[in-house]
Amino acid sequence: MSEYTRSLNYRMTERFTFQRYERFSEDILPKESVLRYEKASNRRYRINGDNKAFEELSKETFRFVRFEVDNPYHIHTMIPSARGYNSNCILLYETDRNKVSFYVYSLQEDCFYLVYQKPNTSFSEKVAELWIVYDRGKIGQKYGDFGFILSLLDCGHLLHQGKIHSSSLKKPMKVHYGGKLKEEIPWEVKNGCVLARIDLNEYTNEGELILPIEAGRDEREIIDQVSFLPQDGLAKDPVLNDFLDKFVECQGWTEEVLFENDINSNQLISYARERSSSQAVQGYSFLKHFIKKEEFEKVVSYVQKLINYSAYGDFISANLLLPTEDGIELAMIFKDKIGRHHVQEFDFNKVLYDSKEFFELSRSSIVAYTKINYDVLEENESVYAYCMMQSAEIIHGLSLCLTGFGLSTRPMKNINEKYLERCFNEETFFTSYLLVAGKSHNYSLFSKF
Numbered sequence: 001m002s003e004y005t006r007s008l009n010y011r012m013t014e015r016f017t018f019q020r021y022e023r024f025s026e027d028i029l030p031k032e033s034v035l036r037y038e039k040a041s042n043r044r045y046r047i048n049g050d051n052k053a054f055e056e057l058s059k060e061t062f063r064f065v066r067f068e069v070d071n072p073y074h075i076h077t078m079i080p081s082a083r084g085y086n087s088n089c090i091l092l093y094e095t096d097r098n099k100v101s102f103y104v105y106s107l108q109e110d111c112f113y114l115v116y117q118k119p120n121t122s123f124s125e126k127v128a129e130l131w132i133v134y135d136r137g138k139i140g141q142k143y144g145d146f147g148f149i150l151s152l153l154d155c156g157h158l159l160h161q162g163k164i165h166s167s168s169l170k171k172p173m174k175v176h177y178g179g180k181l182k183e184e185i186p187w188e189v190k191n192g193c194v195l196a197r198i199d200l201n202e203y204t205n206e207g208e209l210i211l212p213i214e215a216g217r218d219e220r221e222i223i224d225q226v227s228f229l230p231q232d233g234l235a236k237d238p239v240l241n242d243f244l245d246k247f248v249e250c251q252g253w254t255e256e257v258l259f260e261n262d263i264n265s266n267q268l269i270s271y272a273r274e275r276s277s278s279q280a281v282q283g284y285s286f287l288k289h290f291i292k293k294e295e296f297e298k299v300v301s302y303v304q305k306l307i308n309y310s311a312y313g314d315f316i317s318a319n320l321l322l323p324t325e326d327g328i329e330l331a332m333i334f335k336d337k338i339g340r341h342h343v344q345e346f347d348f349n350k351v352l353y354d355s356k357e358f359f360e361l362s363r364s365s366i367v368a369y370t371k372i373n374y375d376v377l378e379e380n381e382s383v384y385a386y387c388m389m390q391s392a393e394i395i396h397g398l399s400l401c402l403t404g405f406g407l408s409t410r411p412m413k414n415i416n417e418k419y420l421e422r423c424f425n426e427e428t429f430f431t432s433y434l435l436v437a438g439k440s441h442n443y444s445l446f447s448k449f
Contacts, residue, residue, distance in 0.1 A: 008243055009377040009384045015239045016149050017417060017430055021353060027144025027237065030137040037104060037228045043114035045103060045211040053169075053203040054210050060165040060269065061158050062090050064107055077107075078272050079157040079396070080411050082150040087139035088158070089192065091131040094210055095120050102186065103211065112211060116186045116228060128200040128210050129176075132158060133192050136236070145237040148244075150413060152385055153433060155195045156392025157411075161272060162198060163393075164400075167259035168266045174199035177389075178252035178382030186228045193248050195385065243381055250382035255311050262305055263397075271403040286363040286438030291405065296322050299366070299401055300331045300338060306397045307335050310390045312383060315376045317429065318394055319420075321346065321367045330424070346423060351434065353416040365407055365438040369420065370394050371429035391432035398435055408440035 015023065047055050047063070060078055081087060090105035092112055100120050103112035132155045139147030159175060166173040176197040185194070204210055259265050291299075300320060307313045313335040321343070322329040328346050332339035348361040351369075361367070370391040376384055392411070399409035412434045420431055 007377045008239075008246060008381065009379070011239045012243050012384065013377065013430055015237065016146050020146050024144060024146065027140075027146070029142075029144055030140045036137075037113075037115040039113045039115060044109075045112040045114070047111070047211075051204060051208070051210060054200065057162065057165060057203055060272070061162050062086070062105065062107075064110055079154070079161050080399070081154050081157070082139070082147075082413065083142060085139055085142065085150075085154075087135065087147060087151045087154050088195065089133040089135040089138070091133055092210060093127070093129045093131055093197075095125075095127045096209070097126075128204055130198040130200055132195045132197070134195055135192050145240045148240055149388060152195060152388040153392040153411075153413065156389035157396045159196060159198075159389065160393035160396040163257045163259065164263075164265045164268050164272070164397075166202070167257075167263070168269050170258070171202045172256045172258035174202070174254060174256045176252060176254050177386050178247065178250045180249060180252070193244055196389070199254075247381040247385060250380045252382055253311070257309060259309070263302070267404070268397070268400045271400040275399060275403045275409060286361070286365065286408075286440060288363045289365050289407075289439040290324060291322060291365050293324075295405055296320075296329070296331075296366075299398070300333060302401050303333050303368075303394060303398055304335070304338065306394045307333065310393070312376070312379075312387055312390065315373045315379075315383075315387050316370060316390055316394070317373070318368060318370050318398075319424065321348075323348075323364065323366075332424075343423075348436075350419045351416055351436075352412070353414050361436055363438060364436050366402065367434070367436050368395070368398055369415065369434045370432045371426065372432050373429055375428075388432060395433050395435045399437070402435075402437045406439070407437040409435060409437040411435050 047058050062077055062079070064077060077086060086107055092101075092103040092105070094101050094103070098120055100118050100122075101114060102116040104115050105112050134148060134151045136145070136147065139151055143150055159173075163173045176199065181194060200210055303318050303320065307316055307318065310316055317332065317334045320331045320333065322331070326342075328343040330339075330341040330343050332341070348364050348367060351361065351367060372387045372391065376387050395411050399411065402409050415431050415434045417431045420426060
C-alpha cells in the first residue's frame with residue numbers, strides 16, 4: 001500500500017480504521033451540538049396529511065416510530081443508528097420566488113423549526129431538498145471525530161430506506177452527493193457538512209410547499225431574526241480537518257435510483273417495520289439456528305444486486321459467512337463474480353474488537369461484512385465518503401432481507417479488522433461495516449406509534 005500512503009483518503013483510513021481504538025484517547029469530545037440555532041418559536045411546522053407524499057417518506061426514514069422498552073437504546077426510527085443517536089441533522093431546504101428557508105427537524109418534538117430565512121435573490125425555480133448533515137457535536141459527544149465515519153454510515157441507512165420507499169411507489173429517488181453547494185449555508189461547513197441531499201420534487205406538486213401553511217400566516221414575510229449561532233471553535237483531528245476541507249470542495253454528482261422488479265420494495269418496506277436488533281440490557285446472544293442453503297443463495301444473489309446498483313460498485317464487495325453443521329461457508333461477493341470457500345476454523349466472537357463481555361456471537365446464523373478496495377484511496381474525498389455510505393446501504397438492504405427470514409439483525413462498527421484480514425488474506429480491501437444476525441433470545445417488547 002506504499003503508493004497510497006500520501007493520499008488523504010489513506011490517512012483517513014489509517015486514522016479511523018486501523019488506529020481508531022489506540023488513538024481514541026486523543027479526541028476532544030464536544031459537550032454540546034455544534035449546529036446550534038435559534039428557533040423561531042412561532043414558526044413550528046408539524047408534518048401532517050396536507051402533503052401525504054412527504055409525510056410517508058418522513059415516516060419511512062427519519063421520524064420516531066417506536067419505543068423499545070427492554071433495549072438499552074430506547075428511541076427508534078425506521079433506520080439503525082449508532083447507539084440510537086440518530087447522529088445526523090435533518091434539514092429541509094426550500095426556495096420559492098420570495099425567500100430561501102431552512103428548517104431543522106426535531107426528533108423529540110416530531111416537527112420542523114424554521115431556523116434561517118433570507119430573501120431569494122438568486123434562484124427563479126422552486127427548490128425543495130432534504131439535507132442530511134453531519135453534526136460533529138452530536139455524535140462526537142460519544143465517539144469524537146470517529147463519529148464522522150458513523151455519520152456516513154447512518155446517512156447510508158437513511159438513503160437506502162428512502163430508495164426502497166420511493167421504489168415501492170414506482171418513483172425514482174434523486175440524491176445529490178458531495179460537491180459545492182450553490183446556496184450559501186449559514187454555518188461553518190467543517191463542523192456540519194452536508195453529506196447528501198434528497199431531491200423532493202417527486203414529493204410535492206408544482207408550486208406547492210413541502211410544509212403546510214398555517215391559517216392566518218403571511219408566508220411572504222421574510223423572517224430575519226432566526227439564525228444559526230456562531231461556532232465555538234471546537235478542536236478537531238487534523239486528518240479529519242484536512243479531509244473536510246477537501247470534501248466540501250469536491251465536484252459532486254447526482255444519482256437517480258429506482259429499484260426494479262429484482263428487488264421487491266413493497267415486501268422490504270414491510271420487513272423494515274419488523275426489523276429489530278432485539279437487543280436487551282442483559283446482553284446480546286442467539287439461539288442456535290441454521291439458515292437453509294437455498295435461503296442463503298437468495299441472500300447472496302440479493303447482495304450482488306445491491307452492489308450493482310452502486311455508482312462505484314467496482315470498489316465495493318461483501319463477505320457472507322454461513323455456519324453449517326459441517327463448518328462455515330464463505331461467499332465473497334463482487335459486482336461481477338462470486339467466490340466460494342469452505343472455512344474449517346473461524347471464531348465469531350473474535351470478529352469484534354471490544355464489548356465482548358456484552359456480545360456472544362458464536363451461534364450467529366449469518367455474519368456479513370462489506371469491504372472497500374484500496375483503489376478508492378486514489379479517488380477524491382467525495383467518492384471515499386460515498387463508498388462508506390454505500391457500505392451502509394448494502395448492510396441495510398441485507399438486514400431487511402434477513403428480517404424476512406425471521407432473524408434479528410445488528411449492524412456494528414467495532415470490528416476486529418486484523419482478525420478478518422488474517423483469516424481471509426484481505427490484502428487489497430479494508431473492512432467498512434459489519435452485520436450479525438440470528439434467532440434472538442430476546443423477543444423485543446416495543447410500542448409502535
